[in-house]
Structure formats: C-alpha cells, structure tokens
Amino acid sequence: MQIINPATEEVIRTLHEDTPLTLQTKLDALKKAQPLWAGKSLAERILVIARFSDLLAEDMEELASVLTSEVGKPLQQSRNEINGARARIKWMLDHAEKYLSDEVMVDEPGLKEIIRYEPLGVVCNISAWNYPYLVGVNVFIPALLSGNAVMYKPSEYATLTGLQIEKLLKQAGVPEQVFQVAVGAKKTGAALLEMDFNGYFFTGSYQTGKYIYEKVAPKMVPCQLELGGKDPLYIAEDVADVAAAAIGTADGAFYNNGQSCCSVERIYVHEKNYEAYLSAFVDEVKSWKSGLPTTDGVYIGALTRKAQIAILENQIKDALNKGAKLLTGGKAPQGKGYYFEPTVLTEVTNDMLVMQEESFGPIIGIMKVKDDNEALKMMQDTDYGLTAAIYTADQSRAEKILAQLDAGSGYWNCCDRVSAALPWSGRKYSGIGATLSHQGLRAFTKPKGYHLRG
Numbered sequence: 113m114q115i116i117n118p119a120t121e122e123v124i125r126t127l128h129e130d131t132p133l134t135l136q137t138k139l140d141a142l143k144k145a146q147p148l149w150a151g152k153s154l155a156e157r158i159l160v161i162a163r164f165s166d167l168l169a170e171d172m173e174e175l176a177s178v179l180t181s182e183v184g185k186p187l188q189q190s191r192n193e194i195n196g197a198r199a200r201i202k203w204m205l206d207h208a209e210k211y212l213s214d215e216v217m218v219d220e221p222g223l224k225e226i227i228r229y230e231p232l233g234v235v236c237n238i239s240a241w242n243y244p245y246l247v248g249v250n251v252f253i254p255a256l257l258s259g260n261a262v263m264y265k266p267s268e269y270a271t272l273t274g275l276q277i278e279k280l281l282k283q284a285g286v287p288e289q290v291f292q293v294a295v296g297a298k299k300t301g302a303a304l305l306e307m308d309f310n311g312y313f314f315t316g317s318y319q320t321g322k323y324i325y326e327k328v329a330p331k332m333v334p335c336q337l338e339l340g341g342k343d344p345l346y347i348a349e350d351v352a353d354v355a356a357a358a359i360g361t362a363d364g365a366f367y368n369n370g371q372s373c374c375s376v377e378r379i380y381v382h383e384k385n386y387e388a389y390l391s392a393f394v395d396e397v398k399s400w401k402s403g404l405p406t407t408d409g410v411y412i413g414a415l416t417r418k419a420q421i422a423i424l425e426n427q428i429k430d431a432l433n434k435g436a437k438l439l440t441g442g443k444a445p446q447g448k449g450y451y452f453e454p455t456v457l458t459e460v461t462n463d464m465l466v467m468q469e470e471s472f473g474p475i476i477g478i479m480k481v482k483d484d485n486e487a488l489k490m491m492q493d494t495d496y497g498l499t500a501a502i503y504t505a506d507q508s509r510a511e512k513i514l515a516q517l518d519a520g521s522g523y524w525n526c527c528d529r530v531s532a533a534l535p536w537s538g539r540k541y542s543g544i545g546a547t548l549s550h551q552g553l554r555a556f557t558k559p560k561g562y563h564l565r566g
Contacts, residue, residue: 113296115272118184118450119405119414127271129296132303138292139307142234142261145289150231150259154212157257158205164284165201168194171280179273183241184414184450185368186405197245201253203532204553208257211550224564229557231259232334233310238301240315241267241416242371247315247338248277250536250547256286258556263309265294265301269416309333318541336545336555339538340470341498342377344491345527347389348504349382357503358392364528366397366454369415370474374499376527378467379478380487386480390458393478394439397454412474415450424452424473427466431477436460462493488513497539501527
C-alpha cells in the first residue's frame with residue numbers, strides 16, 4: 113500500500129497490508145491481553161493515558177509533520193488538531209473516575225444496589241482520515257480507560273499517523289498486545305467485519321456506515337456510527353456585526369479545506385443582511401493563502417483524496433446548470449497536488465447537489481431567505497442531522513429554531529465546534545450513538561446491576 117503526499121503526489125512510504133491471517137493473530141493477542149488490562153485499576157489506566165497525552169506534546173512537531181505529509185492540511189492546523197486532542201483527553205481523564213466507577217443507587221439496611229460499568233471486551237475502531245487524532249481519541253481513549261483492548265484501523269490515508277499513535281500509546285505504558293493497528297484499505301476493513309469483536313465504532317461516510325451496520329447486525333454487539341453531515345447555518349436580520357459573522361462562518365465552512373463532518377455546508381441569510389454578508393464572506397475567502405501546507409501562512413492546503421475533486425466539480429456543474437452564480441473559485445488549479453480553489457456559489461436552490469449532498473471540500477452555497485420560517489424550512493430539508501447553527505441577537509429565538517431541527521448539536525452564534533463535555537451524536541444519515549461527554553465514556557462499557565442483600 114503506497115502512502116502518497118496529496119500536496120506533491122510523491123510516494124512517502126510503502127507498507128504491507130494486513131491479511132485475514134495477520135488480523136486474526138492480532139485479534140487473538142488482544143483477546144488474551146484484555147482481561148489483564150481490565151484487571152488494572154482505573155487509576156493505573158488513567159496514569160498511562162495521561163502519559164500518552166504528555167508524549168503527544170513532546171513529539172508535537174514530528175507528529176504534525178507526519179500528519180500534514182499524508183493528509184495535506186496546513187502544518188499549523190495539524191498542530192491545532194493534536195492540541196485539540198490533548199484537550200479532549202484531559203476532559204476524559206478528569207471525569208473518568210466519576211463516570212466509570214461503580215454507582216451506588218440504593219444503600220439502606222440489608223440492601224445495596226450498584227451499577228458497575230464493565231468493559232465491552234475487544235473493540236474494533238475503524239477511523240477517519242480528516243482528523244485522525246480528534247476522531248481517534250473520541251474512541252480509543254475512552255475504550256482503553258474503560259478496560260477494553262482495541263483493534264484500531266486508521267484510514268489508509270492516515271496510516272502513518274495511526275502507527276505513530278500506536279507507538280506512543282505503548283511507550284506510555286499500554287501493554288504491547290492491548291492496542292493493535294490494522295493496516296490496509298477496503299479489504300482490511302471488510303475482513304474486520306467478519307471477525308469476532310465485542311463492538312464496532314466507525315467514523316466516515318453514510319454509505320460505508322450503512323454497510324457496516326448491516327454487516328455486523330447479526331453479531332448483536334454495539335455498533336456506533338459517526339457519519340457525515342450537510343450542516344446548515346442561518347444568519348438572521350438582527351446580527352449586529354455582519355462582517356464578523358461572515359468571517360467566522362467562512363472559517364466554519366472552509367477550515368481543514370471543508371473536510372469535516374461538522375463543517376458549515378450550506379448557508380441561509382436573511383435578505384436584509386444578504387448583500388453585506390456576501391461581500392464580507394467573499395472578501396475573507398479571497399484573502400486566504402493557498403499552497404504547500406508546509407508553507408507558513410497557508411490556510412488552504414491540499415485535499416486528502418484525489419477522487420474528491422471530481423465530486424466538487426460535479427456539484428459546481430450541477431449548480432451552474434440550474435442557475436447558480438459562481439462568485440469565486442470553482443476549479444482545481446494546474447500542477448501537482450490535489451488542490452481545489454475555495455468556491456462560493458450564490459443564487460442556489462435546495463434542489464442542487466451542493467445543497468443536498470455532502471461536499472467535504474472547500475465549497476459553499478449561500479442562499480437568500482425572507483424570514484425565519486423560510487430558513488427553517490430550508491434547514492430541515494436534508495437527510496442528515498449532525499449540526500445546525502443560528503446567528504441572531506436573540507437566544508430564545510435561536511433555541512426555538514434549533515429545537516425544530518433534527519440534529520445532534522445546535523449552535524447559537526458559533527459553528528463547527530466540538531466540546532468534550534457534550535455528546536457528539538448524529539441523527540438520520542449522520543449516525544447512531546454518541547462519543548464524548550459522560551455518554552461517550554460509558555459507550556465502551558456494559559452496565560451490570562448488582563442486587564446485594566445481607
């Protein structure tokens with residue numbers, strides 16, 4: 113398997129993919145080692161994971177360089193991702209004892225009732241390439257804290273980062289056989305679905321998530337899916353600083369080249385603010401520096417996957433054929449690397465692909481609406497349900513609209529953000545289950561009720 117630098121199209125490294133035989137050997141080792149890991153105290157496991165977080169900080173520059181080389185994001189954004197992962201780990205470490213320890217529900221003479229949170233066993237984590245540290249720690253950190261062993265399959269586009277994670281976890285004190293990396297692409301992922309795991313945790317596209325869910329259903333084990341989004345944002349007429357809102361939401365749409373499940377993917381602007389918002393938004397987009405992700409000041413690096421260029425081109429073609437107007441961008445520049453110009457489309461309608469299908473790239477459609485009712489109707493028109501955002505001076509107004517949207521996260525005067533304290537979950541095509549918060553810690557456990565008399 114060749115690892116290709118998307119910014120230069122050079123082959124960085126060639127790796128041997130796992131086979132069903134090598135995967136089974138790794139699974140056998142995980143099964144053997146898991147009870148010993150679960151037998152350690154929660155305090156011991158917390159110390160190991162804390163050491164892992166420290167190692168992330170110590171090796172920051174090397175890790176960021178490797179990440180940028182295989183996914184194409186600007187070097188500073190790679191540093192930001194690793195720091196963000198450390199912040200999430202800290203929250204989990206600070207709250208693990210509270211949410212993973214025994215809960216005494218009844219304690220009276222002659223009777224004690226306890227909930228004990230036991231590990232699932234050996235879990236399979238099929239992860240994503242767009243934020244391998246952030247989406248990774250959402251799963252393998254609480255899984256390890258809970259006493260599970262983990263088979264971690266990084267995306268084939270982020271395998272070198274996956275191997276770095278494995279190295280540092282073991283350097284931190286995770287036993288050699290408790291965390292294993294499955295190396296490979298689709299064949300490796302398909303082989304994992306045939307194996308005997310106690311839970312599956314996937315981050316990726318709706319199409320792949322649906323396939324995994326159907327495939328592992330007969331096993332009757334937990335299967336969580338963190339999938340894509342077509343995240344809407346509404347700019348109301350009472351926004352005080354329209355330019356600031358435009359700058360902030362442009363970042364929400366284009367950060368990491370728009371390759372985020374919670375990136376703003378479609379924008380609805382009240383007609384009173386439409387022209388001012390559009391002008392400031394386009395000015396911001398045109399101010400960004402594009403180019404080699406290792407160059408200082410670059411905001412738009414390379415797309416991770418070459419195939420995404422054709423998807424973006426098709427969405428733009430469809431929009432223009434249906435009457436949209438191209439304000440900036442719209443094409444892949446000539447030369448080496450998987451680059452695409454930041455693209456802004458206006459006069460869009462909700463029947464266009466760019467407003468319905470996940471773009472996962474530096475492209476946005478902006479639509480004028482006359483009032484809250486029209487904005488709500490447009491925002492509801494989607495098969496996805498990950499996030500939704502409202503910019504308005506009135507919190508109650510924002511919450512009223514957000515309450516009517518079937519999405520896992522609602523934002524008021526912010527967008528494209530994740531908090532370790534809140535559950536990260538999707539509705540409809542955006543997934544099943546939750547990571548982060550206390551729910552994300554307990555997602556990797558089996559609750560057992562103890563009725564103790566005497």
